[in-house]
Amino acid sequence: MSAIGYVAVVAQVVVVVGGAPLLTGLMGQVRARLEGRAGAGVLQPWRDTRKLLHKEPITPIGTGPAFRTAPALLVATALVVAALVPLLSTETPLAGRGDLILVVALLALGTVALALAGLDTGTAFGGMGSSREMTIAALAEPTLHPRACIHCPMLQVNPKMLPRLAEIEKDLLLRRKRAQEEQWLGEVEGIDSTLTFLRAKQAEAARLTKRPLTDLGIPRPRPEETQ
Structure with a gap:
């Protein structure tokens, strides 16, 4: 693996860390303009971050390891995702080490850690925040990739989705062929598992x-009910 691959991984992490607050600021600025306000500016999240880093850390009384380790775990999962996703280059040392299911799992791990930290405080507001975080995660994160839905045992596929399942199967077979050529053994194993679930859904x-179809007929009132 050339040095360019390692540089690409570092650059990806730097771009995500530096760009995420700017994206949040841009979204806030666009919303402010749509509401007829001037807005705080695109750099406002970076200003807030600098201010918060200078504040004294506060730990609520009675909290345990979940509250103290959640921020570090959340940052760690975000950095690993930034290093795994091929944003700048596909020829990196981490190529083939994981797929999008791993990315979804890492994002979910950070969300669960944040929810546990809220519950660990033992307050009503912490519980409300944790409940909201898990509700949003349950609605948003499974839709990041169709393979995550295919692995869900509770998902019942509509027969009208059979053509879409055939397209997903074709795409998985092409990805499996490339993974075999590149000797990405972890990717091959993950695709084989997904194909097994996919074919079960197809069947x-x-x-x-x-x-x-069962004809249940038209419900009719009983004779005594008509009197």
């Missing part, structure tokens, strides 16, 4: 299309 959806 279940095909079985639903062959199930005969």
Whole structure:
């Protein structure tokens, strides 16, 4: 692996760390302009970060390790995701070490750590914040990648989605072929697992299309109810 790959990984992490507050500031600025306000500026999140870093850390009484380790775990998962996702180059030392399911899992790990930190405070506001965080995660994170939904045992596929499942299967087979050529053994194992779940979903959806419809008839009132 050339030095360019290592430089690309470091550059990706720097871009994410430096760009995330700017993106938040840009979103806030656009919202302010849409509401007819001047806005605090794109650099406001960086100003807030600098101010917070100069404040004294406060730990609520009675909190345990979950509250103290959650910030570090949240930052660590975000940095690992920034290093894994090929933002600047695909030829990096981490290429083939993980897939999007791993990315979703890392994001979920950081979310769970943040929710546990809120619950660890033992306050009503902490519980409300944790509940909100998990609700948003349950709605947003499974949609980041269709393979995460395919692995869900509670998901029942509509027979109308069979063409879409065929497209996903074709894409997975192409990715598996490339992973074998590149000797990405972890990626091959993950794709094989996804193909197993995918074919089970296809068989279940095909079985639903062959199930005969049952005519229950039109409900009629009983004779005594008409009197």
